[in-house]
Amino acid sequence: MNLTAIEKIKTLLEYTFSSFLSIELLMFCILLFVLLIANVERKARFVTYCAIGIYIGLLIGTMIVYNDYILLCIKEFFKMIIKYICFPTTVAFFTTIVFITIIMIYTLFSKKLTKFKKIVNYLVFSIIYYLFMSFVALTTYYDLAIEKSVVLYSNDYILAIVQICNCLFLIWIIFTLFYRLYLYFKRKYD
Numbered sequence: 001m002n003l004t005a006i007e008k009i010k011t012l013l014e015y016t017f018s019s020f021l022s023i024e025l026l027m028f029c030i031l032l033f034v035l036l037i038a039n040v041e042r043k044a045r046f047v048t049y050c051a052i053g054i055y056i057g058l059l060i061g062t063m064i065v066y067n068d069y070i071l072l073c074i075k076e077f078f079k080m081i082i083k084y085i086c087f088p089t090t091v092a093f094f095t096t097i098v099f100i101t102i103i104m105i106y107t108l109f110s111k112k113l114t115k116f117k118k119i120v121n122y123l124v125f126s127i128i129y130y131l132f133m134s135f136v137a138l139t140t141y142y143d144l145a146i147e148k149s150v151v152l153y154s155n156d157y158i159l160a161i162v163q164i165c166n167c168l169f170l171i172w173i174i175f176t177l178f179y180r181l182y183l184y185f186k187r188k189y190d
Contacts, residue, residue, distance in 0.1 A: 028058055085166050087153070090146045093162050096169050097132050100125055117179060124172045131165040 003011065016022050032054045039047040063070050084092060107113060107121045138157050139146050153159055 025058075028054065032058075081170070085163060085170065090162075093132075093135070093165065096165065097128070100128050100169070114183075117176075120172075120175070124168060127168060128165055131161050131168075135161050135165075 016026055032051060035047055035051040035054065038044075039051060103121065104125045107118055107125075110118075113121070135158060138144075138155070138161070142155060142158075144155060144158070
């Protein structure tokens with residue numbers, strides 16, 4: 001179904017004013033927006049906590065009302081992560097390389113990152129670049145058509161390279177998230 005931009009907006013407006021639930025959700029989101037705008041001007045902790053409370057309340061309310069759907073979404077999310085690691089595609093692999101290159105440039109010029117984090121980033125990026133160059137070399141050596149996913153699964157070397165790269169990338173993301181949490185709590189409570 002191909003809709004023009006105007007038809008998409010019209011469909012959204014029809015949905016918004018078609019039921020009490022959609023109007024109620026719109027009001028909560030407008031209230032959250034107003035609180036966040038008020039917080040920009042005043043920078044009051046009370047407003048910040050109210051905005052966080054409303055946001056968390058909306059999430060919890062949605063999870064309670066639609067718990068079957070939320071559980072299905074979580075299950076599908078984890079399936080996609082497993083599929084990303086075990087059954088990779090070249091699109092995901094190349095997207096990872098582009099993302100890593102952008103983060104590498106940021107790491108080179110960042111003065112906010114600690115030496116430890118820079119060293120970890122450089123190590124991970126070097127390994128991923130090695131794997132990427134090996135991937136390119138092997139696909140040209142074996143003259144493989146990489147646009148077909150079946151080719152990835154038929155060559156053990158390429159499959160192992162892509163799977164290890166994806167796994168390393170996910171470990172790096174998880175490490176980065178926990179490291180940021182560690183730094184946040186260290187600054188907050190030290």
